[in-house]
Structure formats: structure tokens, C-alpha cells
Amino acid sequence: MASLNQCVASLTRLSLTATTRPVNATIPRFLAPSIVQTRCKSAGTVAMRAREREKEKLKKKKKQHKFKEHKYATPSREEQFSLCDAMRYLRAAEVGRPPSSVTYEIALKIRTPKNSLPLRNRIRLPYPIKNDTRIAVICKEGGDAMHDARAGGAVAFGEDSLFELIRANSNKLPFNRLICHVESEPALKKAGLGRILGPKNLMPSLKTNTITKSVKSLMHEMVGAEVYREKVGAIRMPIGNILFTPKQLSENVKTLVGAVKENITNLEDKVKKDLIEVVLTSSNGPGFSLNGNFGPTDEKIQPLHLSTAM
Structure with missing residues (x-):
């Protein structure tokens, strides 16, 4: 009876001990889960590869077209x-x-x-749709351009006096068109009014044809333009x-x-x-x-x- 109890105790101790697994055990590839298995893309036929290249070119072309235009x-x-x-x-x-x-x-x-x-x-x-053009002219005081501006109906004209008017009424200017005589262009650049006139699209420049040699002809062209x-x-x-x-x-x-x-x-x-x-x-x-x-x-x-x- 004692030997039987010893045998049962030995079997109990063996069942409680952790089973040792082989360290370098390898699993056959066909038994591994699908996630673990490495898959290789088939090279495909020549026609399949050509179609893939055409698709890539089309995607690239569409992307460039969308970006450029x-x-x-x-x-x-x-x-x-x-x-x-x-x-x-x-x-x-x-x-x-x-x-x-x-x-x-x-x-x-x-x-x-x-x-x-x-x-x-x-x-x-x-x-013309409307005729509410109010023109101001940047020109030298007392010059011929100033006389042309006054005769043409400009609402404001001059250099320093007009610059002060713009600074004092930057939020509500009394004119909606501004032109500059070529002789007053250096004074306009020196005044530094780009921050006020630029956002309102009123800054005279050669690109917008608002710097001129003939104030009279440009004012006539602007009315109703x-x-x-x-x-x-x-x-x-x-x-x-x-x-x-x-x-x-x-x-x-x-x-x-x-x-x-x-x-x-x-x-x-x-x-x-x-x-x-x-x-x-x-x-x-x-x-x-x-x-x-x-x-x-x-x-x-x-x-x-x-x-x-x-």
C-alpha cells in the first residue's frame, strides 16, 4: 500500500512540473497560419506588366494635371x-x-x-454699367499735370498733401481710382503707402497702366472703364x-x-x-x-x- 501511494505522489509531481519545449523547434511552412506565411507576387505575363505600367503612367499624369491647372x-x-x-x-x-x-x-x-x-x-x-469713378492724381504741386487733374475733375491731387490725406483716411478713401504722373513716382515709392493702397488694389504701377506721362488722356480713358x-x-x-x-x-x-x-x-x-x-x-x-x-x-x-x- 505504501509503494502505491509513493507511485501516485510521483505521478502527481510529474504532472505539476512545466513541460519543456524545444528551443529551436521549427514549424513546417504548410502548417503555419496564413498571416505568418510570406507571399510573393507573381511576375505575370508581359501583357499584364504592360497594363500595370500604363496604369501607373495614367495615375501620374492625372496627378500632375490636377496639380498644374x-x-x-x-x-x-x-x-x-x-x-x-x-x-x-x-x-x-x-x-x-x-x-x-x-x-x-x-x-x-x-x-x-x-x-x-x-x-x-x-x-x-x-x-458702361456705372459711372461713379472718383479719380485722385499723384503729381507735383503747381505743375502741368496738376492743372490737367483739376480740369479733368479729379477729387484730389498733389504729392505730400495727397499722401497725408491717404494716411488720415486709410479706411475710407474719397476716391476709387488712383493714378500717378511719372515725375512723382519716386515720391510715391518714398511715401511707403503700399500697406494702405495695396489691399485696395489702388497702388499705381506700370503693370496696371496707372503710371502715365499724360494725366489728361489716362483720366479720360478711366471714366467709365x-x-x-x-x-x-x-x-x-x-x-x-x-x-x-x-x-x-x-x-x-x-x-x-x-x-x-x-x-x-x-x-x-x-x-x-x-x-x-x-x-x-x-x-x-x-x-x-x-x-x-x-x-x-x-x-x-x-x-x-x-x-x-x-
């Missing part, structure tokens, strides 16, 4: 309208609003590389009042489009740009892509019907 580089896929049809729908969208507060607006979509030289110029439309500038691949500006006739609006659109195309041609040596779409909208209406035609598609509607008050 603005989002307006592709014209919209919406239906296009004639000028009279677009005016008809926009006039319907503005019914009930004061005609004096509603304007037609135009957007010219430009295919252009990012960070390229933007299109900018000043244009005199055949039918509009300034356009390309931003984020598009040019947006008012093009007419809601009471304009189709002929008046058409003349303004043609003049602006022609000026922008000429501007693009002049920059061909520096950057490649293309005008790809013209969109007409109003203050509260949707946008209509123009197809270049003038007359309405509905025979019952004539341009004369769009020339009367709403």
Missing part, C-alpha cells in the same frame, strides 16, 4: 444657351427685385497653369444692368471677350492660356454657359421682348 481648366458639361435665351431665364429669376440693384455678371473660364502670370487689364465697355483680373483660373466682372437690351449686352460681352483674347495672345511668349467657356449669370440667378449664338430658340420670343421693363 486650376479646377476651371475643364468646361462644364451643362447645356449651352444663346444670349437671348440666357437673358430670358435670368430676367425671370430677378422678377420682383429693384432693377437698379440687379446686374448681369460674366465669368470667363481660362485654362492656365497654376502660379502663372494672371491676365489683368482695363477695358472701356461700349455701354472697368478693371478685370484673372483669379483662380477665371475672370469675373459685371457686364451690364438687368434693363440692358440684348444688343447692348451683346456688345459688352463681345468687347470683353475680344480684349481677353488679345491679352492672351500678348502673353503667348510667357505662358500658354486658353479661353474655354463663357458663363452669364445675374446677381441672384443661376449661371448659363453661352454657345456663341445671339437669337432665341423660341420663335415666339424676339429680342424686342427682352428690351422692355420687367
Whole structure:
């Protein structure tokens, strides 16, 4: 009986001791879990490798295209309208609003590389939208340029006196156009008014054609003129009042489009740009892509019907 108890005790001690596992045990590859198994991509056939290369090239091309051009580089896929049809729908969208507060607006979509030289110029439309231009002239006191500015109706003129006026009324300037005579350009640079005039787009410069030798001719050109500038691949500006006739609006659109195309041609040596779409909208209406035609598609509607008050 004692020997039996000793045998049971020995078996009990053996069961309680930790089992030793081999240190350098290797598991066969086919028994290992799928996560542990290393998989190798098949080289594939020649045609498969060619397709993979084409996909990589296409991805790279799309990425470069997206990075280099603005989002307006592709014209919209919406239906296009004639000028009279677009005016008809926009006039319907503005019914009930004061005609004096509603304007037609135009957007010219430009295919252009990012960070390229933007299109900018000043244009005199055949039918001006508004005539509230208030011009100030930087010129020497008592000179011929000052006499021309006074005769042309400038609201302010001079050098030091005008600089002080700008500093004293930086938040509410009494003018919305500022030009500079070439003889006063050094005084303008010395005055250091770029922080005040720059954010308001009033700083005279050769790029904006606001530094001139003839104050009289530039003032005459500015009265009723509009300034356009390309931003984020598009040019947006008012093009007419809601009471304009189709002929008046058409003349303004043609003049602006022609000026922008000429501007693009002049920059061909520096950057490649293309005008790809013209969109007409109003203050509260949707946008209509123009197809270049003038007359309405509905025979019952004539341009004369769009020339009367709403």
C-alpha cells in the first residue's frame, strides 16, 4: 500500500512540473497560419506588366494635371444657351427685385497653369454699367499735370498733401481710382503707402497702366472703364444692368471677350492660356454657359421682348 501511494505522489509531481519545449523547434511552412506565411507576387505575363505600367503612367499624369491647372481648366458639361435665351431665364429669376440693384455678371473660364502670370487689364465697355469713378492724381504741386487733374475733375491731387490725406483716411478713401504722373513716382515709392493702397488694389504701377506721362488722356480713358483680373483660373466682372437690351449686352460681352483674347495672345511668349467657356449669370440667378449664338430658340420670343421693363 505504501509503494502505491509513493507511485501516485510521483505521478502527481510529474504532472505539476512545466513541460519543456524545444528551443529551436521549427514549424513546417504548410502548417503555419496564413498571416505568418510570406507571399510573393507573381511576375505575370508581359501583357499584364504592360497594363500595370500604363496604369501607373495614367495615375501620374492625372496627378500632375490636377496639380498644374486650376479646377476651371475643364468646361462644364451643362447645356449651352444663346444670349437671348440666357437673358430670358435670368430676367425671370430677378422678377420682383429693384432693377437698379440687379446686374448681369460674366465669368470667363481660362485654362492656365497654376502660379502663372494672371491676365489683368482695363477695358472701356461700349455701354458702361456705372459711372461713379472718383479719380485722385499723384503729381507735383503747381505743375502741368496738376492743372490737367483739376480740369479733368479729379477729387484730389498733389504729392505730400495727397499722401497725408491717404494716411488720415486709410479706411475710407474719397476716391476709387488712383493714378500717378511719372515725375512723382519716386515720391510715391518714398511715401511707403503700399500697406494702405495695396489691399485696395489702388497702388499705381506700370503693370496696371496707372503710371502715365499724360494725366489728361489716362483720366479720360478711366471714366467709365472697368478693371478685370484673372483669379483662380477665371475672370469675373459685371457686364451690364438687368434693363440692358440684348444688343447692348451683346456688345459688352463681345468687347470683353475680344480684349481677353488679345491679352492672351500678348502673353503667348510667357505662358500658354486658353479661353474655354463663357458663363452669364445675374446677381441672384443661376449661371448659363453661352454657345456663341445671339437669337432665341423660341420663335415666339424676339429680342424686342427682352428690351422692355420687367
